[in-house]
Amino acid sequence: GAVVSQHPSWVICKSGTSVKIECRSLDFQATTMFWYRQFPKQSLMLMATSNEGSKATYEQGVEKDKFLINHASLTLSTLTVTSAHPEDSSFYICSARVTGSPQHFGDGTRLSIL
Amino acid sequence: AQKVTQAQTEISVVEKEDVTLDCVYETRDTTYYLFWYKQPPSGELVFLIRRNSFDEQNEISGRYSWNFQKSTSSFNFTITASQVVDSAVYFCALSGPTGANNLFFGTGTRLTVIP
Numbered sequence: 001g002a003v004v005s006q007h008p009s010w011v012i013c014k015s016g017t018s019v020k021i022e023c024r025s026l027d028f029q030a031t032t033m034f035w036y037r038q039f040p041k042q043s044l045m046l047m048a049t050s051n052e053g054s055k056a057t058y059e060q061g062v063e064k065d066k067f068l069i070n071h072a073s074l075t076l077s078t079l080t081v082t083s084a085h086p087e088d089s090s091f092y093i094c095s096a097r098v099t100g101s102p103q104h105f106g107d108g109t110r111l112s113i114l
Numbered sequence: 115a116q117k118v119t120q121a122q123t124e125i126s127v128v129e130k131e132d133v134t135l136d137c138v139y140e141t142r143d144t145t146y147y148l149f150w151y152k153q154p155p156s157g158e159l160v161f162l163i164r165r166n167s168f169d170e171q172n173e174i175s176g177r178y179s180w181n182f183q184k185s186t187s188s189f190n191f192t193i194t195a196s197q198v199v200d201s202a203v204y205f206c207a208l209s210g211p212t213g214a215n216n217l218f219f220g221t222g223t224r225l226t227v228i229p
Contacts, residue, residue, distance in 0.1 A: 034216075043205065043219045044159075091157060095217075102149065103217060105159035 003027050004096050006106030013084065014114055020080045021109045023094030029074035030096035034103060035067070038091040047092075050077050084113045116141045118208050120220035127196050128228050135191045135223045137206030143167075148182065148189040149207040149217065159205070165189065196227045 003026040011019055023033055032051050036044040048069050050056040056069040066088075068080040077096075081088050089112050095103035117140040127133045139148065150162040163173065165182055173180045177194045193200055203224045207217040 041224075043221045044217075045219075046216050049216065093157075093159065095159075102161055102164045104161060105151070107156070107158040110157070 004030075004094065004104050004106040006094055006109055008109060009107055010110045010112075012112045012114065015085050016083055018080055018082045019084055019111060020078055021092055021094075021111075023077045023079070023096065023106050025075045025096040025104075028096075028098055030077075031074070031099050032097055033071055033077040034095045034097075035069060035077075035079050036093045036095070038093060038108075040091075044093065047079075081111065084111070086113045089113045116143075116146075116208050116210070116218045118206050118218055118220035120204075120206055120223050122223045123221070124224045124226070126226045126228060129198060130195050132192060132194050133196055133225065135193075135204050135206075135225065137189045137191065137220060139187050139189065139206070139208045141208060141210075143210050145211040147209045149209070150180065150189075150191050151205045151207060151219075152202045153205060153222070154202040162191075193225075196225075198227050198229050201225060201227045 005024045005026050007022045034049050035047045037047050038044045046059050047062045048056040048058045050069050050071040052071050052074050058064045066082055071077040091108050091110050093105055093108040095105045097103045119138045146167045148165045152160040152162055163180055170182050179192045181190045203222045205222045206220040209217050
């Protein structure tokens with residue numbers, strides 16, 4: 001089945017640093033990738049939708065300058081949390097899909113900002 | 115507006131018992147898709163099923179079965195003869211006409227299967 005790889009799986013870093021998370025579709029070319037955020041014991045909230053080669057579409061309330069998304073190829077999307085602060089600590093999870101198929105999710109990245 | 119409600123926050127069952135996870139949705143779309151995902155403690159989301167709004171046939175896959183009822187806007191998920199490995203958070207989700215756009219997730223139901 002479709003495999004989506006996310007890296008790193010866990011990041012701990014100091015406040016003020018920027019963190020990049022990669023999302024790769026390993027065995028298919030993803031027309032669209034999605035980034036979600038999940039706080040402990042809560043549901044997944046969509047942050048942004050990105051199509052290869054175009055700017056990401058951000059959900060209301062998500063700061064595009066804070067969460068930079070680059071979708072340079074059909075198999076790779078990156079999310080960079082810029083100048084991260086403790087309130088950015090969360091579980092970030094990406095998904096990828098080919099048109100007409102369900103979204104397939106990565107393993108998630110647990111981000112802890114000290 | 116689209117909304118998914120999973121009223122059961124946590125459920126505990128003893129191994130081999132059957133358990134049903136409830137999902138109620140709201141949407142103005144006439145065509146839509148419903149999903150169930152499993153999130154084990156390791157965190158990844160595992161796709162279980164996608165059902166479109168025109169297909170009300172119930173589905174069975176091994177110990178899993180799904181009951182879709184448009185009349186009550188429900189898409190319930192039953193695990194038969196539960197096992198410890200079924201312990202996870204289960205999310206019901208809804209998307210619009212294309213079936214693969216934004217997913218609106220419910221708040222999830224944490225299932226604990228006690229050996």
